[in-house]
Amino acid sequence: MSVRQRGAQGGKKADRPSAPSAVEDPKEVFQEIQQKVKSGVTSEWDYKVAFTIITILAFLTRFWGIGHPNEVVFDEFASYYLQRTYFFDVHPPFGKLLFALMGWFVGYDGHFHFDNIGDSYISNNVPYVAFRAMPALLGALTVPTVFLIMWESGYTLPAAVVASGLVLFDNAHIGQTRLILLDATLVYAMSVSVLCYVRFYKVRHTPFGRKWWKWLVLTGVALSCVISTKYVGVFTFLTIGTAVALDLWGLLDVNRKEGALSLPQFGKHFAARVFGLIMVPFFLYLFWFQVHFAILYRSGPGDDFMSPEFQETLSDNMMTANSVGIDYYDAITVRHKETKTYLHSHLDRYPLRYEDGRVSSQGQQVTGYPFNDTNNHWQIIPRQPFPEDNLSGHHVKNGDIVKLRHLVTDSYLLSHDVASPYYPTNQEFTTVPPEKADGDRFNDTLFELRIEGAKGKADFKSMSGHFKLIHFPTKVAMWTHTSPLPDWAYKQAEINGNKNVQQASNVWYVDEIPSITEDDTRLKKEP
Numbered sequence: 001m002s003v004r005q006r007g008a009q010g011g012k013k014a015d016r017p018s019a020p021s022a023v024e025d026p027k028e029v030f031q032e033i034q035q036k037v038k039s040g041v042t043s044e045w046d047y048k049v050a051f052t053i054i055t056i057l058a059f060l061t062r063f064w065g066i067g068h069p070n071e072v073v074f075d076e077f078a079s080y081y082l083q084r085t086y087f088f089d090v091h092p093p094f095g096k097l098l099f100a101l102m103g104w105f106v107g108y109d110g111h112f113h114f115d116n117i118g119d120s121y122i123s124n125n126v127p128y129v130a131f132r133a134m135p136a137l138l139g140a141l142t143v144p145t146v147f148l149i150m151w152e153s154g155y156t157l158p159a160a161v162v163a164s165g166l167v168l169f170d171n172a173h174i175g176q177t178r179l180i181l182l183d184a185t186l187v188y189a190m191s192v193s194v195l196c197y198v199r200f201y202k203v204r205h206t207p208f209g210r211k212w213w214k215w216l217v218l219t220g221v222a223l224s225c226v227i228s229t230k231y232v233g234v235f236t237f238l239t240i241g242t243a244v245a246l247d248l249w250g251l252l253d254v255n256r257k258e259g260a261l262s263l264p265q266f267g268k269h270f271a272a273r274v275f276g277l278i279m280v281p282f283f284l285y286l287f288w289f290q291v292h293f294a295i296l297y298r299s300g301p302g303d304d305f306m307s308p309e310f311q312e313t314l315s316d317n318m319m320t321a322n323s324v325g326i327d328y329y330d331a332i333t334v335r336h337k338e339t340k341t342y343l344h345s346h347l348d349r350y351p352l353r354y355e356d357g358r359v360s361s362q363g364q365q366v367t368g369y370p371f372n373d374t375n376n377h378w379q380i381i382p383r384q385p386f387p388e389d390n391l392s393g394h395h396v397k398n399g400d401i402v403k404l405r406h407l408v409t410d411s412y413l414l415s416h417d418v419a420s421p422y423y424p425t426n427q428e429f430t431t432v433p434p435e436k437a438d439g440d441r442f443n444d445t446l447f448e449l450r451i452e453g454a455k456g457k458a459d460f461k462s463m464s465g466h467f468k469l470i471h472f473p474t475k476v477a478m479w480t481h482t483s484p485l486p487d488w489a490y491k492q493a494e495i496n497g498n499k500n501v502q503q504a505s506n507v508w509y510v511d512e513i514p515s516i517t518e519d520d521t522r523l524k525k526e527p
Contacts, residue, residue: 067129075128327522341369367492395459412431450469
């Protein structure tokens with residue numbers, strides 16, 4: 001990377017006035033020096049005048065008529081921050097935190113969620129001009145920042161004007177910076193990152209001084225703002241990282257004017273850049289997430305993306321409010337986390353042959369049903385029954401081996417080495433009557449309960465106890481999907497045994513406990 005002297009003509013450093021020789025007239029020499037000084041000052045003023053004009057035009061093009069249209073135009077804004085309700089977003093939090101800060105400044109309560117394009121801001125009483133002003137401000141500042149990058153890099157005035165003019169009159173940039181979008185923050189942080197690194201590079205010959213450290217750390221801060229707004233900002237890291245690698249390589253060059261650095265000296269330079277350009281951005285990136293989680297302490301639309309343990313930390317969370325410990329012999333309804341279908345069974349049986357010619361066990365159908373129904377009720381039974389006089393009060397734990405009894409048909413859930421209707425490699429799920437469940441099919445009715453994220457023998461709870469039901473003999477996980485079965489199964493969902501136990505879609509939870517009584521002590525919540 002070659003950075004030239006700011007304000008130099010033709011990319012070359014201005015010639016220093018030479019000392020007057022004995023044969024030259026002192027008056028002429030003084031006038032020559034005076035002329036060169038005036039020329040340098042005039043050159044700087046040319047840049048400053050152009051910089052001022054570019055900046056004014058940038059603000060005019062970004063703020064003129066910013067109130068039009070007065071409706072949602074692909075805008076996005078985290079009103080949830082102002083309501084302090086948890087949400088999940090694919091982007092890091094920094095950009096939306098800035099919008100939340102602007103909303104807090106103008107006293108907005110976050111009641112409008114920007115759900116539908118075309119919704120009126122006026123009728124919904126949204127201070128949208130204030131929100132649009134923030135990306136407009138950052139977009140306007142991006143233009144003079146580009147001018148400064150060219151100026152500091154030593155390019156001529158026409159080059160600086162052309163470069164900044166391309167951004168100034170870029171329709172895409174103007175459009176993005178007049179709406180409530182993250183792109184203005186991203187692009188501005190990227191341009192500031194490049195500017196700060198150019199300033200750092202210019203003071204590279206005075207290492208470890210105050211200015212050297214200042215511009216190094218500021219480059220890291222700007223890079224952190226880039227990656228904390230959108231992950232596409234990683235390309236800015238790659239750009240500046242490439243320049244840093246070339247600069248470090250140059251420090252080892254034996255033909256370098258100051259000579260090659262010794263390995264201890266090079267190590268100091270390397271460590272300083274790691275600190276300023278990797279550690280500083282990384283810890284600032286984590287800091288914005290800390291702010292994000294500190295603000296969002298209420299239950300919200302993002303709960304389902306998080307683990308049950310995390311959801312229990314949110315106030316007003318339905319999972320926390322409705323979570324109840326499950327005891328053996330409770331009747332429960334089991335629901336799939338992703339598809340929301342219930343584990344269901346009915347008296348109808350699998351057909352002898354499927355359409356592809358494969359045969360089934362002709363056992364009782366076990367399916368996924370989208371509605372609450374008594375055929376969704378299953379009783380959780382221990383592997384070894386408790387004495388008749390001591391049946392109550394035994395909590396189900398993580399890792400327990402259990403059996404599930406279908407209450408309506410008085411049969412036990414079972415999986416075996418028979419292909420499922422849709423997946424030849426997956427096992428069929430069916431049920432068998434009690435005499436078989438207690439006889440030669442006993443092992444096939446055993447399932448291991450693995451609670452997600454649980455440690456040791458944690459209690460199994462409704463709602464919060466997300467779990468995988470693993471068939472004990474064959475080690476397949478109970479699974480379902482969205483493709484409905486044919487008419488012989490009433491278009492209900494297929495339940496089968498998935499050999500990929502680690503698959504995230506194997507997760508289920510207990511939706512409710514129909515058998516629990518109102519006076520049960522488990523329903524009493526501690527304040």
